[in-house]
Amino acid sequence: xxxxxxxxxxxxxxxxxxxxxxxxxxxxxxxxxxxxxxxxxxxxxxxxxxxxxxxxxxxxxxxxxxxxxxxxxxxxxxxxxxxxxxxxxxxxxxxxxxxxxxxxxxxxxxxxxxxxxxxxxxxxxxxxxxxxxxxxxxxxxx
Amino acid sequence: xxxxxxxxxxxxxxxxxxxxxxxxxxxxxxxxxxxxxxxxxxxxxxxxxxxxxxxxxxxxxxxxxxxxxxxxxxxxxxxxxxxxxxxxxxxxxxxxxxxxxxxxxxxxxxxxxxxxxxxxxxxxxxxxxxxxxxxxxxxxxx
DNA sequence: TTACTAAAAGACCTTTTTATCTTTTAGTAA
DNA sequence: TTACTAAAAGATAAAAAGGTCTTTTAGTAA
Numbered sequence: 562x563x564x565x566x567x568x569x570x571x572x573x574x575x576x577x578x579x580x581x582x583x584x585x586x587x588x589x590x591x592x593x594x595x596x597x598x599x600x601x602x603x604x605x606x607x608x609x610x611x612x613x614x615x616x617x618x619x620x621x622x623x624x625x626x627x628x629x630x631x632x633x634x635x636x637x638x639x640x641x642x643x644x645x646x647x648x649x650x651x652x653x654x655x656x657x658x659x660x661x662x663x664x665x666x667x668x669x670x671x672x673x674x675x676x677x678x679x680x681x682x683x684x685x686x687x688x689x690x691x692x693x694x695x696x697x698x699x700x701x702x703x
Numbered sequence: 704x705x706x707x708x709x710x711x712x713x714x715x716x717x718x719x720x721x722x723x724x725x726x727x728x729x730x731x732x733x734x735x736x737x738x739x740x741x742x743x744x745x746x747x748x749x750x751x752x753x754x755x756x757x758x759x760x761x762x763x764x765x766x767x768x769x770x771x772x773x774x775x776x777x778x779x780x781x782x783x784x785x786x787x788x789x790x791x792x793x794x795x796x797x798x799x800x801x802x803x804x805x806x807x808x809x810x811x812x813x814x815x816x817x818x819x820x821x822x823x824x825x826x827x828x829x830x831x832x833x834x835x836x837x838x839x840x841x842x843x844x845x
Numbered sequence: 846t847t848a849c850t851a852a853a854a855g856a857c858c859t860t861t862t863t864a865t866c867t868t869t870t871a872g873t874a875a
Numbered sequence: 876t877t878a879c880t881a882a883a884a885g886a887t888a889a890a891a892a893g894g895t896c897t898t899t900t901a902g903t904a905a
Contacts, residue, residue, distance in 0.1 A: 562791075565893060575809075588851060602894050608853060620852045621902030649704070667717075667836035668828065675820045682813055694809035707863060730881060744864050750883060762882045763872030 567644040569603050570610060571688075572596040574640070577616060577626045578692040586625030613643055634687035641683060650680055709786040711745050712752055713830075714738040716782070719758060719768045720834040728767030755785055776829035783825060792822055 563571075576596050580587045589607065593600035607626060611618045615635055618626045641649060653660035653669055653676075660666035705713075715734050722729045731749065735742035749768060753760045757777055760768045783791060795802035795811050795818075802808035 590851090599894055601896065604852080605854090605894090611852085618852060619902075620850080620900080622848095622850045622904055624851050624902070626852090667833040668824075671824055671828065675817060675824065678817045678820065682810075682817065686810065686813065691809040732881090741864055743866070746882080747864090747884090753882085760882060761872075762870080762880080764874055764878095764880045766872070766881050768882090 563641065563649070564645060565602075566606055567641055569596070569598045570606050570640055570644055571637070571691075572598065573603055573607055573626075574610065574616060574635070574688045575691050575695065578628060578688055579695060581627050582692070582696070586619065586623070586627045588625040592626065610640075610643075615640065615643070634689040636684050636687050637691075638680070638683040640688070650683065651676075705783065705791070706787060707744075708748055709783055711738070711740045712748050712782055712786055713779070713833075714740065715745055715749050715768075716752065716758060716777070716830045717833050717837065720770060720830055721837060723769050724834070724838070728761065728765070728769045730767040734768065752782075752785075757782065757785070776831040778827070778829050779825040779833075780822075782830070792825065793818075 573592050573596055576592055577587060587595075589604045590600060592607070593603040596603070607616070607618075610616050611626075616626055617629050618624065638650065653666050653672060660669055715738055718734055718738050719729060729737075731746045732742060734740075734749070735745040738745070749758070749760075752758050753768075758768055759771050760766065780792065795808050795814060802811055
């Protein structure tokens, strides 16, 4: 469904949130290892997330990635928009050429409820809600 | 949602069905032009579809692509399975590492109804049902 | 202020996807 | 049986996605 960048970002951010809850600021080496993603690629992606303001980081000894105190929860939608643009979430899921309400492809109406459900899911669920669900199920890894 | 190969195959096959209804066997040049897809790439894809038995073709003068008389309608699922494998339709839509019923990602349950709706859609809708919907709406192009 | 640590930046490489073009083969119609 | 037409086949290439590595910069702790 999503590309690798989105996947690694999602898993990475959830891991960061999880560690923050334990009072830790994980570094990139640890994060990549734990979410089983390529280290340098994940680094590149998380650095982009920092620039975008989705997460913060601290250099130097004791540094690492973290979410600012009091920062609002991040809906998955926000992340996905940054990594994939709105193509994935809006527009016709069947990509039958240009397809919108005015010039619908033959699946436009049939797909509408699905598109809506997806949009609801990604706007309701957040990095934090996913992290919480992990904690509840006490999984060690993503 | 789907990759280019699936998209071109889908549009190409629907176009073929549409023309067959009019008693015509369109050639690759015409098909590519009408569905606004790259000609040689579309050719390659449709040739693969022929090999897979999803559609038939005839060489030589008066040749082109066509669906065998009495051939069963082709569910979108069948096409998608050939172009993308089962990854797109089964498994967790969020691709949070390995995710199945036994080791679910934190979105597995939330995504389940969506996955089901998608599967129902692609097994219900067929190349032919899409073509028919075009005819009803009397669209010239896909 | 020094040594160390960890992110930031960016060059570079690999693989996959998407696309193009040429040649060959097969079939049809006249 | 010849001329023509259209798909089949496959080599090649451009673009995008995915991934690696090295160097630089900034910050921390001692």
